[in-house]
Amino acid sequence: MSLIQEVSSFLTHEADLLDQGNFEAWLELYEDDALYWVPSSPEQTDMKGQVSIMLEDVPLLKLRVRRLSHPRAYAVTPKPATIHLIGNINASEEDSLVMVSSKLIMTQVRDNVATSLSGAVTHHLKRSEGGFGIKLKRVDLIEAGGTFSAISVPL
Amino acid sequence: MLTIDEINNIAGVDGMQARAYTDPDIFELEMDQIFRRAWIFIGHDSQVPNSGDFIRTRMGVDEILLVRQPDSSLRVLSNNCTHRGTRLCAVAQGNTKSFVCPYHAWGFALDGVLKAVPDIESYPGSFDIKDKALHLISAARVESYRGFIFASKATAGPNLYDFLGRMTEAIDNLLDRSPDGEIVMEGGHFSVRYHGNWKLHHENANDTVHPGYVHESSVTSARQAEGGVTPQDELVDRGQTKGMMASNGLTAKDWNAIELNGLPQGHSFMGGFYKSGLLAPQQSDAAIETYREALEASHGKEKAAKILGMDRFNNLVWPNLNVNAQFHQIRVVYPVAVNETIIKGYCFRLKGAPDEIFYRAVRFLGTLVSPASMIFSDDLEIFGRVQAGLETGSLDRLDSRRGIKTDQKNGNALQSTTSSELPLRTQSKAWRHWMSPDT
Structure with a gap:
């Protein structure tokens, strides 16, 4: 398999887990020291001095996932249906890391209301026994800087 | 306009009537009576530190520009050209010497006064560039409390300090x-x-x-x-x-x-x-x-x-x-x-x-x-x-x-x-x- 094929199959798997609502299995794709980042503006480099839509390490992602399964998490009750569509994948291997860029369109339907978010995604993947582990996922939404409705499901 | 009895009934002592949240006519009245008259928070001093600095924001449903003047005072201008109503400024913030409409190039000074109208000789004698109605309508009052900027479109009413209490x-x-x-x-x-x-x-x-x-x-x-x-x-x-x-x-x-x-x-x-x-x-x-x-x-x-x-x-x-x-x-x-x-x-x-x-x-x-x-x-x-x-x-x-x-x-x-x-x-x-x- 070529690197692109390997990476493409991994990203598709990640998207499928999110769309299935299998967030526990989704979290297992992340390395213990991973970072998950949705900046609030394009080209953002500052994590501390500028707000982020999401900036979470694994313990916080676990907390988020735990909340998603809480029976009284009203923002996700009823649960939205989602499609995470991945495309335009590019990958290169540098030392021990695989750097991946892709495009994401996430469509969500809840209570008959459809919303969508789109962005450029960066993955830093570490090769591991079973395939890859995510060290960094960064999603640069084209909507960043504008007005959002609540975002309840991870991108 | 609602009568005083209707107002008192809608905002009853035991609770608000549901129509205060759902009736578009009441919403319009709120924009006129509250958001165009009471003191509305507009922004902070540090968003517009220098002469010509502006932000584009809203006061109720009205789109406005908060503009720092050369004498360091503040003006709240309408962001709509007085010619065709066109949105003048489309960026969130910036620094400028004037606001020029993209449609027919009517030009407004930082204080909202109309300064330039191309082809002005084609207008009738009744058209006076100094007419206040042709200036960008600004909030009648802009006051700050320690850097917190508020505006009111009413010429009279409590001052900001008393309003804040x-x-x-x-x-x-x-x-x-x-x-x-x-x-x-x-x-x-x-x-x-x-x-x-x-x-x-x-x-x-x-x-x-x-x-x-x-x-x-x-x-x-x-x-x-x-x-x-x-x-x-x-x-x-x-x-x-x-x-x-x-x-x-x-x-x-x-x-x-x-x-x-x-x-x-x-x-x-x-x-x-x-x-x-x-x-x-x-x-x-x-x-x-x-x-x-x-x-x-x-x-x-x-x-x-x-x-x-x-x-x-x-x-x-x-x-x-x-x-x-x-x-x-x-x-x-x-x-x-x-x-x-x-x-x-x-x-x-x-x-x-x-x-x-x-x-x-x-x-x-x-x-x-x-x-x-x-x-x-x-x-x-x-x-x-x-x-x-x-x-x-x-x-x-x-x-x-x-x-x-x-x-x-x-x-x-x-x-x-x-x-x-x-x-x-x-x-x-x-x-x-x-x-x-x-x-």
Whole structure:
């Protein structure tokens, strides 16, 4: 398999887990020291001095996932249906890391209301026994800087 | 226009009528009577520090430009050209010498005066470029309180200081928390939309019963969260998020210990949120110690302790500002339509305080007001459900009688130490006042 094929199959798997609502299995794709980042503006480099839509390490992602399964998490009750569509994948291997860029369109339907978010995604993947582990996922939404409705499901 | 009897009936003593949240005609009247006459928060000094600096924002449903003048005063201009109504400026902020319409190049000076009309010789004699109606209509009054800029389109009415009343204490406290006595809006902002009437936001912010229910999922998840700190924690969170989420899990007894204060102008604030020691003020670490020392160097030990000890959580300036002095944040309410509202959240850097104190304000804003917030998203969901419920027409009047017997007079303010709906009654009274035809 070529690197692109390997990476493409991994990203598709990640998207499928999110769309299935299998967030526990989704979290297992992340390395213990991973970072998950949705900046609030394009080209953002500052994590501390500028707000982020999401900036979470694994313990916080676990907390988020735990909340998603809480029976009284009203923002996700009823649960939205989602499609995470991945495309335009590019990958290169540098030392021990695989750097991946892709495009994401996430469509969500809840209570008959459809919303969508789109962005450029960066993955830093570490090769591991079973395939890859995510060290960094960064999603640069084209909507960043504008007005959002609540975002309840991870991108 | 509604009659005084209709106004009093809609904003009844026991609760607002549902149509105040669903009737587009009432919304239009609110924009005229409240958002074009009362003092509306527009922005902060640090957003427009220099001559020609401007931001594009909204005052109620009107799109406006807040512009710093060459003499350092401030003007609020309409962002619509007086020729064809075209939106003049399409960027969020910037610096300029004039505003020129993209359509037929009508040019306006920084103070809104019309200066240039191409092909002016084709106009009849009745067309006078000096005619005030052709200037960008500006708010009649723009006043600041210590850098917080408000505007009113009414030529008469209370001055800003009287309008704010004791809410100046919250702004004073925020300024006092800076060792240099200066704050700067910084770190980006959030803009979040909900499907619901604008009043729902302020009605919720000082409601002390909902957190135990609406935020139960985030409280429980934070309490059950495994310990353990990753190498990224220093970069990401420094333990803040869990603490904030868990803090909504006070017992009913704790919530009852919170004082609620309602001011005659419609404003309200909570006191004593940190009595149970769940949040930061009682904690200490290296950054807080450095900060405290800087503050003591400026103010002396006693005053510094008093400044840091001021324990008011949501300071609601009616109708559109929420000041959280302790965490150096504000939230602003922007009505869009009778059933649509935008909330924007901003934070401040305290000049003279360590960077780490600013980073915590940034993190606080993200945890609380990001569209992906595990706390705020549940509030937004509830606002949507209230709106959906009211739009069915099944309820004539919302009930805001909780705690009505425990309201105590404190000067011209009301005070309660139960989880009272006093803030709702305070807001409804202000609504009655401004909506009345004689005000």
